[in-house]
Amino acid sequence: MVKVRRLNDKGMHAFENYLSALSNDATLAIPFQLLDNPATSQGLGEDLEVVENAAFENRYLMGLSLVDLLNGADSQQLLGDRGFWSWLALLWFDQLCPAGKDGKRKPKKPYNYILSENFRHRPRHALYTTWMLVANHGENALFMLSKKPHERGEIIEQLAARQYFMACKGVIAAAHHIYFDPSRNTFKVGATSQTRKGNIRRFVTYLQQLDLTYVWDQFQPIRYWRYFRPNMMASLNRKYTHLRELSSFDCLIDLFVRPVCRANWWGTSGVF
Numbered sequence: 001m002v003k004v005r006r007l008n009d010k011g012m013h014a015f016e017n018y019l020s021a022l023s024n025d026a027t028l029a030i031p032f033q034l035l036d037n038p039a040t041s042q043g044l045g046e047d048l049e050v051v052e053n054a055a056f057e058n059r060y061l062m063g064l065s066l067v068d069l070l071n072g073a074d075s076q077q078l079l080g081d082r083g084f085w086s087w088l089a090l091l092w093f094d095q096l097c098p099a100g101k102d103g104k105r106k107p108k109k110p111y112n113y114i115l116s117e118n119f120r121h122r123p124r125h126a127l128y129t130t131w132m133l134v135a136n137h138g139e140n141a142l143f144m145l146s147k148k149p150h151e152r153g154e155i156i157e158q159l160a161a162r163q164y165f166m167a168c169k170g171v172i173a174a175a176h177h178i179y180f181d182p183s184r185n186t187f188k189v190g191a192t193s194q195t196r197k198g199n200i201r202r203f204v205t206y207l208q209q210l211d212l213t214y215v216w217d218q219f220q221p222i223r224y225w226r227y228f229r230p231n232m233m234a235s236l237n238r239k240y241t242h243l244r245e246l247s248s249f250d251c252l253i254d255l256f257v258r259p260v261c262r263a264n265w266w267g268t269s270g271v272f
Contacts, residue, residue: 002035004048004069006083007090011040012114015090019107019114026104030093044084046073056095059126059145063134066127070135082115085128089113095149096126108152123160126152137169140176146186154192155179158200165207175203 007015011034018031034040050069056062066088070078078084089096090113097107107113111121115128123129126149133141147153155175165171179200181188190196 001049002052002091004044004046004050004084005035005041005087006044006081007034007041007087008083011037012083012086014040015086016110016114019110022105022107026106027099028105030090032090035087035091041087042083046078048073050088050091052091054092054095056149058147059130059149059151060134060142062092062095062127062149063130063141063145066131067135070131080115082117085115085125086113088127089125092127092149098150123163123166126150129156129160133166133172136167137172137176140169140173142185143176143180143187143191144172155187155200158204162204162208165204171207175200178203 014031014034018028021028048069051065054062054065056065093113096113097105099105109121109124110116111118111124112126115125116122130145133145144153144155144159159165159172159175178198179187179191190198191200193199194201
């Protein structure tokens with residue numbers, strides 16, 4: 001176990017320089033010395049400890065670990081703490097950007113690891129977004145976070161196109177019921193296809209159409225899924241669903257009832 005700290009401005013700058021340097025030499029060693037060097041990091045003010053060499057099968061398990069880590073901590077204070085989230089990303093960089101068989105790493109944009117000052121880029125941070133999804137949606141987030149920690153995935157890409165969809169418990173719960181395959185413990189075959197009917201792109205497009213009339217963050221799903229039309233329910237209940245039958249989401253609106261106005265997803269009011 002290692003005590004959690006935060007990177008200061010100098011530490012985040014050094015981390016970003018390392019990410020840039022990987023484009024020239026993809027075999028550079030991870031600068032773990034930044035984590036506890038007083039010149040590049042500082043105490044957090046919270047008594048938190050984390051497993052240094054943790055290995056996670058998928059992003060959801062990583063999110064559970066983060067939720068457990070922040071349980072009882074002042075998550076409101078840490079929500080926008082760039083140094084804290086960047087420190088964690090550096091600690092687990094081997095998980096977030098693993099070396100290939102040739103020993104080379106292929107990092108994504110810096111804001112995937114260093115929490116950006118630009119709020120439009122914050123949903124891109126690998127750990128921040130993973131924590132928020134699990135903290136807010138629990139098991140309903142599994143279909144989005146079932147890939148390896150270094151893989152973002154098409155489902156998150158599409159839902160994050162409209163950030164407040166990620167905040168709405170009703171939207172995420174409905175998407176979970178439609179796309180999660182418990183037999184595979186991940187999303188259903190065809191969910192990320194660009195051509196098959198009922199794919200995640202069509203789901204988001206339909207939500208955007210309804211968004212002209214409904215305020216999604218004020219609704220949650222009903223408990224009784226019998227309101228789905230029969231052919232859709234038959235499709236969803238098959239052991240292996242390829243989503244061919246989901247040509248329309250016309251009954252989706254039946255899943256959303258009862259106002260539950262809550263905090264904005266990327267606001268400052270914390271986890272809800």
